[in-house]
Amino acid sequence: MESPCYLDNAATSFPKPESVYSACDQWLRNAGSAFGRGSHSGTMDADRLVQRCRTAVAHLLNVNSPDRIAFTFNGTDGLNLLLRGFLRRGHRVITTVLEHNSVLRPLRQLEHELELDVVFADFDPTTGQTDPASVERLLAERSTNLLVINHASNVTGMIQPAAELTQLAHQFGAMVLLDAAQTAGHVPLDLTTLNVDFMAASGHKGLLGPLGTGIVYVAADREQLLRAARSGGTGTDSESEQQPTAMPAFLESGNMNLPGLAGLLAAVEWLVEEEIDNIHQRLSEQTAQLADELREMAGVTVYGHQDRNSNSGIVSFTIDGADSREVGTILDQSFNIRARTGLHCAPRMHAALQTLTSGGTVRFSPGPFTTIEDINRAIDAVQQIATAYISQGLRP
Structure with a gap:
């Protein structure tokens, strides 16, 4: 792995x-x-x-x-x-x-x-x-x-x-x-x-x-x-x-x-x-890529990201028919990708987003040491998981 x-x-x-x-x-x-x-x-x-x-x-x-x-x-x-x-x-x-x-x-x-x-x-x-x-x-x-x-x-x-x-x-x-x-x-x-x-x-x-x-x-x-x-x-x-x-x-x-x-x-x-302006710019680019590519996937819903420059560096999403906590387990065990899932200690926000029934969301949050390879790995993993859920109902 x-x-x-x-x-x-x-x-x-x-x-x-x-x-x-x-x-x-x-x-x-x-x-x-x-x-x-x-x-x-x-x-x-x-x-x-x-x-x-x-x-x-x-x-x-x-x-x-x-x-x-x-x-x-x-x-x-x-x-x-x-x-x-x-x-x-x-x-x-x-x-x-x-x-x-x-x-x-x-x-x-x-x-x-x-x-x-x-x-x-x-x-x-x-x-x-x-x-x-x-x-x-x-x-x-x-x-x-x-x-x-x-x-x-x-x-x-x-x-x-x-x-x-x-x-x-x-x-x-x-x-x-x-x-x-x-x-x-x-x-x-x-x-x-x-x-x-x-x-x-x-x-x-x-x-x-x-x-x-x-x-x-x-x-x-x-x-x-x-x-x-x-x-x-x-x-x-x-x-x-x-x-x-x-x-x-x-x-x-x-x-x-x-x-x-x-x-x-x-x-x-x-x-x-390193200058926080530069760090924020990199985070904005990485999260924008994540959000844009996940939005194009069938069965994937991205929350937020109305403005790429008004984001602190987070992408939250759900996969149709999947409990977000299970998606997080698959990311960890099958792809060695560590993400946060669930309600993120913010239950009212999930109620507003109507994500309570899906077990909350999966949250990707890159940092200053995240690479483009990391972003591409995450995109590929979500694509595989979404395809498995939608097409076969099976874990990849």
């Missing part, structure tokens, strides 16, 4: 740049100290590492002050810190059907605990995006505290009109939380231009860092709107039993994943050198 073809970068990136492996290994073998815990040379090295990583991430996302960036353990962790920190009893939240369970489940729990009013904006299947007119109508209905939107669907990859939606929310006095798990590192992301109030992203997807890393952005003075959803030792203000109120310590209780941050720093430096 051929070597593995990895097309699951929307779940977690693989492979990583070689510098990421080296940085993690070097930190584990040669450092061993914790951030903010003492004044010996090892802890000073840790402090410098964290500050370098914070500065690098801020530069990548066009954030003026590195202290606006806090490190978390993953995207879900960051979203929980922000949602639980911001929302109060009786608040109204507007969100979308595109959201991941990392947003939906905290909202459902807080809806019960805090008697929130959670409403969903309409999805426009012709554009693959949240309908801005629907968001505006909901904002106009009554006072809203928070708009929660993802920057790109993890099912279709369609990039959402975040700048337009943020402007609308601010016109009506609502704050905006952006889930950038599928865009940070995959597409150019300028938080200053987007003007969102809060952002959370994972470090292990498009940013190419290790698992166990994540980032949160809090706009200037917006931390004053947050409560500490997690508190404890920060290495700062240790004489006080109260949680620090200044960023980033406010959100960084407990020891950090320093080997992970060493890898994340190396990954961000690699992204800067």
Whole structure:
């Protein structure tokens, strides 16, 4: 069998740049100290590492002050810190059907605990995006505290009109939380231009860092709107039993994943050198080829991809009469192609796409190291599987 073809970068990136492996290994073998815990040379090295990583991430996302960036353990962790920190009893939240369970489940729990009013904006299947007119109508209905939107669907990859939606929310006095798990590192992301109030992203997807890393952005003075959803030792203000109120310590209780941050720093430096514009261009070309060729196949339906330049690097599809999870098993066992199948932790999106009965979709998501040979292998495999299902009802 051929070597593995990895097309699951929307779940977690693989492979990583070689510098990421080296940085993690070097930190584990040669450092061993914790951030903010003492004044010996090892802890000073840790402090410098964290500050370098914070500065690098801020530069990548066009954030003026590195202290606006806090490190978390993953995207879900960051979203929980922000949602639980911001929302109060009786608040109204507007969100979308595109959201991941990392947003939906905290909202459902807080809806019960805090008697929130959670409403969903309409999805426009012709554009693959949240309908801005629907968001505006909901904002106009009554006072809203928070708009929660993802920057790109993890099912279709369609990039959402975040700048337009943020402007609308601010016109009506609502704050905006952006889930950038599928865009940070995959597409150019300028938080200053987007003007969102809060952002959370994972470090292990498009940013190419290790698992166990994540980032949160809090706009200037917006931390004053947050409560500490997690508190404890920060290495700062240790004489006080109260949680620090200044960023980033406010959100960084407990020891950090320093080997992970060493890898994340190396990954961000690699992204800067390679230039995200170039990476996004390659991903756009590869996913456009996948989408175009799969659309031409009998019995194959592609979701999203109305605009090749408005996609984070994802192609989702189904095969008539096939359960998508079984298709994924065939891709893995017969073709050594690794793809994500199922509902992708986004059940409302699959309901909107009407893919629940097919077990969700099969999702291909190339990355910076995906080759044209990988893309052609995937196309050929889907053609064989679709032909077998439609013509014979048999596995290839």
